[in-house]
Amino acid sequence: MSTPNASHWPRQRVAIALAFLSQGLVFISLTTRLPRIQDHFDLSSVETSVLLLVVVLTAGLGSVLAESFARWWGNHIALRAGLVGTAVGIAAIGAAERLPLLVIGLAIYGTALGMVDATSNMQAVALEHRMEQPILPSFHAAWTLGGVLGTLVTLATPDVPLGVGGLVLMILPLVVSTRPFLGHERGQAVAEAAAVAVPWRRILLVGLAIVLFYMVDTASTTWGSIYFDDVLDSPSRLVALATLPYLVASLVARAVGDDLTRRLGPVPLLRVGALVSAAGLAVVVLAPTWPVGILGFFVLGLGVAVIAPLSFSAAAAIAREGVDDDPDLLRRRVDSVIARFNQFNYAGALLGAVMTGVFGAGTLRLGFAVPMVLIVAMVPLARAFAPVADAPRPAP
Incomplete structure (x- = not known):
């Protein structure tokens, strides 16, 4: 049954993957240029944290707007709007010569970022339901691949003015916005899903894992380049090397993550990953030179990358409990969760971007020590990922 379904939406699958790739490429291209932005506007680490806070808060707003937008016009239209908004925001950031204009550009970009984040995941889950096979990990891998490409672009164009770089970067989301996404009838699936009861208390534990992952991920992708520039005194043309090994290792970990999950199970895999992540961050914190820092970020990527896809899988599994006999309710419930x-x-x-900068105001070594300690919380938290027995169904 699933084989014919898999061939029905190849163009939509490519389009959604390109949306993820575009998001990753633009986001990492921006964060790996943070040292240049910081130098251009003569910003301290605390002031940079405030700018990152603007992006995080407006991204949260964009995600809320996306759900309302999708309910009326469909998430494919909301995704197109977010991609166009991304292009506008990046162009505004590149053209900003004064700090207030930079803040406006970051707010536009952050709002668009939140819209793309929410709606690309809505699209991915909707297509996964129609194809009746797991495909979400491949979309997360597309984001990571985009991040790798974004880092390579930064490394290859260290002397390109920010304004020119912004004009080039805005092309990709504009092109992707024209692709054939999965259509919906005025966002009916999202609107119906919102009314479905979901066991949010149990999902909260899995959500805490996502918080920990993005805390570490954002600290690495946002502050890694600045850490290499300010603390490890790497060559200015190579500061993006803090992000590249982390992303490459994340891509490798996600590529083999499905097989490792089947062999080890999610609980031991997450516990080992948490300890590996803490070890990688310890190497980063204690690194005497930038080559050692590269090793630390690579080890970190190997350990932490599996948390995000396993969290989405666990949340979906919790949403499916007790509704196996109602496929329509099952789809709506999982859609609501995702x-x-x-x-x-x-x-x-927010934790990764702001806390790292605030605690690292004196030295970013201390800033990276914060996620090093907090990621260990994944060891006890991994219990929430234990799969529910397939049979018999537990009594209420």
């Missing part, structure tokens, strides 16, 4: 689940990532992004 449409709102990514809200947890903004709390993690």
Whole structure:
């Protein structure tokens, strides 16, 4: 049954993957240029944290707007709007010569970022339901691949003015916005899903894992380049190397994550990943030179990358409990969980972006020590990922 379904939406699957890739490429291209932005506007780490806070808060707003937008016009239209908004925001950031204009550009970009984040996941889950096979990990891998490409672009164009770079970067989301996404009837699926009861208390534990992941992920992708520039004194042309090994390792971990999950199970895999992540961050914190820092970020990527896809899988599994005999309710319940689940990532992004800068105001070594300690919480939290027995169904 699933084989013919898999061939019905190849163009939509490519389009959704390109949306994820575009988001990753633009976001990482922006964060790996933070040292140049910081130098251009003569910003301290605390002031940079405030700017990152603007992006995080407006991204949360964009995610809320996306759900309302999708309910009336469909999430495919909301995704197109978010991609166009991304292009506008990036162009505004590149053209900003004064700090207030930079803040406006970041607010536009952050709002669009939240819209793309929410609606691309809505699209991915909707297509996964129609294809009747798991495909969400491949979309997360597309985001990571986009991040790798974004880092390579930064490394290859260290002397390109920010304004020119913004004009080039805005092309990709504009092109992707014209692709054939999965259509919906005025967002009917999202609107119906919102009314479905969901066991949010149990999902909260899994959501805490997403918070921890994005805390570490945002700290690495946002502050890694600045850490290499300010603390490890790497060559200015190579500061993006803090992000590249982390993303490459994340891509590798996600590529083999399905097989490792089947062999080890999610609980031991997450516990081992948490300890590996803490070890990687310890290497980063204690690194005497930038080559050692590269090793630390690579180890970190290997350990932490599996948390996000396993969190989405666990949340969906919890949503499916007790509704196996009602396929329509099952789809609506899972849609409701996934449409709102990514809200947890903004709390993690807030911690990663702001706490790292605030605690690292004196030295970013201390800033990276914070996620090093907090990620260990995944060891006890991994119990929430234990799969429910397939049979018999537990009594209420």
